[in-house]
Amino acid sequence: MQADIIAIGVAFLFGLGARLAGLPPLVGYLVAGFVLYAAGMQTTPTLQAFSEIGVTLLLFSIGLKMRIGSLLMPQVWAVASVHLVVTVLLFSVGIVAIGVLGLTLFSRLDLPLVVLVSFALSFSSTVFAVKVLEEKGEMNAVYGRIAIGILIMQDIAAVVFLAASTGKVPSPWALLLLAALFPLRPALGKMLERCGHGELMILFGLTVALGGAKVFELVGIKGDLGALILGLLLSTHAWSSELARYLLGFKDLFLVGFFLTIGLSGPLTPEAVAVALLLVALVPLKAGFFFWLLTRFRLRARTALLTSLGLANYSEFGLIVASIAMVNGWMGSEWTIVIAVALSLSFIFAAPLNTRAHGLYTRLRERLHGYEVSELIPSEQPIDPGRVSVVIFGMGRVGGQAYQSMRERVGDAVVGVDIDKDRVDGLRAAGNNVVRGSVTDPDFWERFRIDYNKVELVMLAMPNYLENLFAAGQLRRLHYQGKLVAVAKFPDEIAPLEQAGVDSAFNLYAEAGAGFAEHVAALLAEGKPA
Numbered sequence: 001m002q003a004d005i006i007a008i009g010v011a012f013l014f015g016l017g018a019r020l021a022g023l024p025p026l027v028g029y030l031v032a033g034f035v036l037y038a039a040g041m042q043t044t045p046t047l048q049a050f051s052e053i054g055v056t057l058l059l060f061s062i063g064l065k066m067r068i069g070s071l072l073m074p075q076v077w078a079v080a081s082v083h084l085v086v087t088v089l090l091f092s093v094g095i096v097a098i099g100v101l102g103l104t105l106f107s108r109l110d111l112p113l114v115v116l117v118s119f120a121l122s123f124s125s126t127v128f129a130v131k132v133l134e135e136k137g138e139m140n141a142v143y144g145r146i147a148i149g150i151l152i153m154q155d156i157a158a159v160v161f162l163a164a165s166t167g168k169v170p171s172p173w174a175l176l177l178l179a180a181l182f183p184l185r186p187a188l189g190k191m192l193e194r195c196g197h198g199e200l201m202i203l204f205g206l207t208v209a210l211g212g213a214k215v216f217e218l219v220g221i222k223g224d225l226g227a228l229i230l231g232l233l234l235s236t237h238a239w240s241s242e243l244a245r246y247l248l249g250f251k252d253l254f255l256v257g258f259f260l261t262i263g264l265s266g267p268l269t270p271e272a273v274a275v276a277l278l279l280v281a282l283v284p285l286k287a288g289f290f291f292w293l294l295t296r297f298r299l300r301a302r303t304a305l306l307t308s309l310g311l312a313n314y315s316e317f318g319l320i321v322a323s324i325a326m327v328n329g330w331m332g333s334e335w336t337i338v339i340a341v342a343l344s345l346s347f348i349f350a351a352p353l354n355t356r357a358h359g360l361y362t363r364l365r366e367r368l369h370g371y372e373v374s375e376l377i378p379s380e381q382p383i384d385p386g387r388v389s390v391v392i393f394g395m396g397r398v399g400g401q402a403y404q405s406m407r408e409r410v411g412d413a414v415v416g417v418d419i420d421k422d423r424v425d426g427l428r429a430a431g432n433n434v435v436r437g438s439v440t441d442p443d444f445w446e447r448f449r450i451d452y453n454k455v456e457l458v459m460l461a462m463p464n465y466l467e468n469l470f471a472a473g474q475l476r477r478l479h480y481q482g483k484l485v486a487v488a489k490f491p492d493e494i495a496p497l498e499q500a501g502v503d504s505a506f507n508l509y510a511e512a513g514a515g516f517a518e519h520v521a522a523l524l525a526e527g528k529p530a
Contacts, residue, residue: 004046011256023351026259027344033263043264050257056227057251060209062155063231064244075297076149084122091118105275113331120322123315126151132354142443143306158317174219189237205247262340266333276341283346287312298377301368302361309357313346383435384449385415392416392459399461439471452480460486465493472500
């Protein structure tokens with residue numbers, strides 16, 4: 001127990017140091033493992049258990065976030081598949097060539113292990129990409145959704161490997177278990193709702209993920225694969241995203257054990273560092289191939305560049321694949337160490353690039369545009385609402401009524417913007433000038449071709465206060481000088497909106513209450529019951 005406490009404390013210090021240096025904390029955890037191994041510490045049963053729980057929760061969380069529809073885009077499944085196959089092929093050829101030259105670590109690999117190492121190196125990091133997108137507030141951007149989709153496709157390939165790695169043949173009961181899961185989905189959803197929004201939801205998620213994984217193990221299916229399947233079953237539930245957020249901290253905590261055990265698995269030799277540096281030199285080739293493929297699939301150069309930079313690294317799943325190979329005795333711990341070092345160095349390489357991604361695109365804009373194809377996919381094409389003087393963001397109950405009122409005043413010189421596809425389609429079918437877009441998507445602002453010098457009024461009528469706040473800041477950055485008004489639900493939301501450049505904030509509840517009071521007063525004056 002004392003060794004576990006020391007390991008966790010050291011991991012915290014190195015993780016904090018990595019964070020202060022602008023790197024993901026997991027880089028610090030890996031370094032902590034190397035340092036602890038050099039100090040004579042070995043992997044403990046507690047850390048090993050933490051490692052297994054962390055991987056299971058990681059796969060369960062991936063299942064919760066998986067949306068089958070988003071994976072059906074050719075820009076996701078086709079790009080991910082082609083990139084995986086070609087990268088494995090090219091890396092395999094390169095490893096064999098280096099082995100022929102006599103470098104020991106490479107020459108000791110037979111052909112199946114060459115392919116396995118190449119397979120592990122073909123992945124990009126889900127943890128890194130999600131952290132970068134969250135910090136930049138660009139999870140809803142087109143490039144963010146495509147990057148996450150590609151990562152999920154890679155994760156599926158890794159999970160298939162994990163399922164096959166044990167060599168177990170599922171028992172006949174496995175088919176019965178899989179058949180029983182689909183009728184159980186409504187019951188699991190109801191149970192999730194009954195848990196509420198507190199600690200019971202966390203316990204529900206842990207029970208389903210960890211308990212379900214054990215049930216799958218009993219019928220000869222890899223428990224990690226079972227966790228992914230259970231997460232996928234719940235992914236369509238309205239509360240799945242909230243459950244994933246609740247489990248995020250637990251998943252990250254237990255994964256500390258995984259990264260520590262990698263560092264504790266063997267010595268950090270000069271040869272391992274040299275090979276890792278060689279592998280990091282190949283990361284730009286991975287990213288460049290992603291960029292070329294994405295532009296071939298009709299994405300803008302900007303979207304392709306930002307997506308590629310988010311994927312310009314090696315993956316924690318590569319570590320999982322390598323550790324499974326080590327546990328099964330297919331290869332020694334040295335390659336796990338090499339991939340761990342390469343992963344850390346690739347994060348150090350990718351972090352500043354992603355921080356400066358937009359500026360990098362600005363400098364390379366003219367050169368990158370030469371890679372674009374002539375016809376882009378619809379979600380990448382410019383949005384032209386025509387000549388308008390009034391723009392309304394959010395076409396719900398408030399925004400929809402505001403749109404009709406302004407249309408009576410200015411005619412067709414008003415445009416509405418909403419993220420909901422069904423709502424936009426319905427309003428457009430009724431003859432309204434409405435376009436689909438998300439104010440939190442930076443791509444939308446670049447594609448929304450409107451002359452703000454001719455716009456007299458912008459109304460922010462979205463129900464989410466943070467979206468209104470983000471849109472206000474974005475409009476001011478675009479040098480919009482006209483009137484800007486917004487709705488607010490609570491008094492403490494008004495001041496931040498005004499600081500962001502809103503001329504007037506309309507308190508929905510207060511104004512609605514005042515209107516209700518006036519209505520009651522009028523009824524009482526007439527002698528009618530309220």
